Amino acid sequence: MADPHTPDSHPLLRKLGRYARLSAAERQAITSLLRREAAFPEHTDLVRQGQMLTKAAIIREGWAIRYRTLRDGRRQIMNFLLPGDMFDLCAFLLTASDHSIAALTPCKISFVPVSSITDLFRRWPRVGAALWKSALQEEAMLRERILSLGRRSARERAAHLLYELWVRLGIVGLRNGGDFDLPLTQADLADALGLTPVHVSRTLRYLRQQGLIGMSNRHVTILRPREEGQYGEFGRDYLHLTPIRDPVAPPVGHA
Amino acid sequence: MADPHTPDSHPLLRKLGRYARLSAAERQAITSLLRREAAFPEHTDLVRQGQMLTKAAIIREGWAIRYRTLRDGRRQIMNFLLPGDMFDLCAFLLTASDHSIAALTPCKISFVPVSSITDLFRRWPRVGAALWKSALQEEAMLRERILSLGRRSARERAAHLLYELWVRLGIVGLRNGGDFDLPLTQADLADALGLTPVHVSRTLRYLRQQGLIGMSNRHVTILRPREEGQYGEFGRDYLHLTPIRDPVAPPVGHA
DNA sequence: CGGAAGGTTGAGCCCCATCAATTATTGTGG
């Protein structure tokens, strides 16, 4: 279980702290969302396409994916969900999910009733702004993936994705210099990159030979962290890592 | 200029009307956003990547695109913006745009200051919910495009896109039975589908030969509108066309 | 009517898919 009394223990606090310097009260408000935590084994479906959404969720530990499949089994991973990421934030609209979410590794996840979210937005507008900013970031990541799949080569795509994961893991303190753990099979990577597992293997070999990455045993090293551009023209703008500039607050309503 | 006094004249009203039966007062509140309208010639950049966002925008007439380019000129269109669509709704976060927006055809667009948006959310929560739902829809369209680019063949992708545009145009009353106008060159389509213009030509020929679409002179006919699945396994769930179920309202805050 | 832009068609090639076999790696029970 999470320990909500240890400040900064939760990756969500790290992430939101990047967007706004949070007061103790604001941090406490966020922490109060993190009470009910549940553990899921790997390869569990957390949300199925078509299911009605009733709660938002926050990941403390483990990797999950958003994905969709076609009838013949082709699968596409839209996004990786890392510790500190939320999903189903828009459960307040009472819609059905248009995609599925699955735990790739064992996960620890807090579920938050919709009312707690809307309360948070109303009472803590600066926190709300930070949450909207992270939603904005996620949408931008979807657009970046569209650019990758449509216009980048397999090698560019792979390099770009690994670099992006390295940056995102850094935000929540889950990397070590250029190194991070990547708990994915090459089949998973293939489904994210729009490739076959065989070609992923060859592509990673190429990146290793180029001296861009080191990779073995589900452990990755970004060998030239200063040379963003070498990784498929990576540019970090789309991750929106800069602080919120202003006391303007975001939309949160209630019934 | 728009005539804000003619109810239902604006495609935004049609679109939001699908999500919630709007009262006269609510319709009036929406209409009040539509005052300041400007016209732009085709191929105008409306927003450039990196630019600070200061206003939200609503399209009444014309087609626009969200796109990004790589340094060597490769371009990817992330999304088409049709009459009734909004963009830069999250200008309230005072962020820089991570992509560009351009008018493909001559466009008529209303610009809305951030404060009007946050006011609207506070005073008209049902309208706010409808706006969030349409934002949700746009995010779902991005995910669907990721699935297309990653896992659908060129033929499936093209069929799926044309069918999607047909559905979306229907929502705002811009189609006529199975027919609609498509003011795009095949180079534009190529940049949306992640293909080359040459291959788009061949792909469309194939779809014509299969009897799925008719196409000439920038005019498209969906020949088997009842057979959604034939169009790249199109499934309309992701467009979230169902009404909002509940008086629960969405997030909108203010300073 | 002439030029420009867009669309079509053909030939050849390349990136990535497919199929298949081999080699790690991981996990499990004796």
Place this chain on the structure above:
DNA sequence: CCACAATAATTGATGGGGCTCAACCTTCCG
């Protein structure tokens, strides 16, 4: 700790979907 099976990763050979280059045709518009 080893034997063994299952899963994952790698490599090779071959094929195909989509790209490239180039020519030709069609449409549009001044």
